[in-house]
Amino acid sequence: NAGVTQTPKFQVLKTGQSMTLQCAQDMNHNSMYWYRQDPGMGLRLIYYSASEGTTDKGEVPNGYNVSRLNKREFSLRLESAAPSQTSVYFCASREGAPSTEAFFGQGTRLTVV
Amino acid sequence: GEDVEQSLFLSVREGDSSVINCTYTDSSSTYLYWYKQEPGAGLQLLTYIFSNMDMKQDQRLTVLLNKKDKHLSLRIADTQTGDSAIYFCAESPDSNYQLIWGAGTKLIIKP
Numbered sequence: 001n002a003g004v005t006q007t008p009k010f011q012v013l014k015t016g017q018s019m020t021l022q023c024a025q026d027m028n029h030n031s032m033y034w035y036r037q038d039p040g041m042g043l044r045l046i047y048y049s050a051s052e053g054t055t056d057k058g059e060v061p062n063g064y065n066v067s068r069l070n071k072r073e074f075s076l077r078l079e080s081a082a083p084s085q086t087s088v089y090f091c092a093s094r095e096g097a098p099s100t101e102a103f104f105g106q107g108t109r110l111t112v113v
Numbered sequence: 114g115e116d117v118e119q120s121l122f123l124s125v126r127e128g129d130s131s132v133i134n135c136t137y138t139d140s141s142s143t144y145l146y147w148y149k150q151e152p153g154a155g156l157q158l159l160t161y162i163f164s165n166m167d168m169k170q171d172q173r174l175t176v177l178l179n180k181k182d183k184h185l186s187l188r189i190a191d192t193q194t195g196d197s198a199i200y201f202c203a204e205s206p207d208s209n210y211q212l213i214w215g216a217g218t219k220l221i222i223k224p
Contacts, residue, residue: 031210040121042216050210090155102212104155
């Protein structure tokens with residue numbers, strides 16, 4: 001079982017560059033999430049998709065866009081990277097609210113210089 | 114508002130019990146979770162408890178829930194070096210699809 005797969009694992013960007021973080025899950029889950037993790041701040045929700053065809057902003061959406069390409073895939077795009085976006089990004093999926101376990105990818109460590 | 118609070122660090126001696134505490138705010142949460150994050154890895158579900166339970170035990174893990182005080186704790190008996198990790202508390206409000214996360218408690222094991 002692959003679970004939740006994120007690519008890439010590491011990335012260095014220059015300020016102003018763009019990139020897309022990819023996430024795919026093979027568990028037929030309805031809901032998918034993008035979080036960023038910064039030291040001492042836990043997980044902060046960037047965007048989520050409660051089901052295929054819907055996306056909603058989370059706590060820190062500025063500077064990001066998302067696409068729920070199909071039920072399996074949920075991508076996160078940085079249009080013009082800034083040093084403040086240096087973080088570890090996690091994708092997660094779960095079957096649906098409110099009862100189910102969330103499964104996480106291994107994370108993408110992004111550095112913006 | 115929604116908020117989950119945990120202390121950032123806990124240091125215990127190997128072999129002792131570790132108790133990690135969490136307070137949450139949304140009384141509608143049906144499920145409360147403990148996740149474990151090892152260095153360089155994603156989060157993995159450690160255990161969870163239904164809101165109508167007071168206690169859940171699973172091998173070395175004991176979860177206590179005080180719904181009146183909105184307080185959740187995770188006790189790890191006989192703490193081992195392999196328990197070194199960050200432990201996250203999370204609640205799942207019935208009202209939406211989000212999980213509300215604490216900042217995580219880093220468990221440090223002293224020899």
